[in-house]
Amino acid sequence: MSNYKNTNNYGEFENTVKQYIKEGRMKLQNDLIQTSHAIHSIAQNKTKCFIKNMDKGLDKEEREYLTSLILTSMHQAFCYGYGIGKIESDNFYGLLFST
Secondary structure, eight states, X not given: OOSOSOHHHHHHHHHHHHHXXXXXXXXXXXXXXXXXXXXXXXXXXXXXXXXXXXTOOOOHHHHHHHHHHHHHHHHHHHHHHHHHHHHHHHHHHHHHHHO
C-alpha cells in the first residue's frame, strides 16, 4: 500500500520523473557531447585502474565489456541526477512563487 494519499498525483510524479530522465539522456547525447566523451574517458581509466588494482589481465573483449558496464552506469547516473535536479528546481520555484 502506498504512503501517498492520492495515487493519481504519484502517477503524475512518476511520469514527470521518467520525462526528465529521458530529457537528460537526450541532452547528454545531443547537447553535452564533451561531457559524454569525458564520461567515456573516465570509464576507460576506471577499467585500467581495475586491472591494475586487481592485478589481473583482461582480454580485449573483457576490457570492452567492463568499460561498457561502467560507461552505462555513469550515463544512467547522469540522467537520474539531471531528472532529480529538474524536479528539485521545479519544486523550489513552485514554492518560491506560490507565496
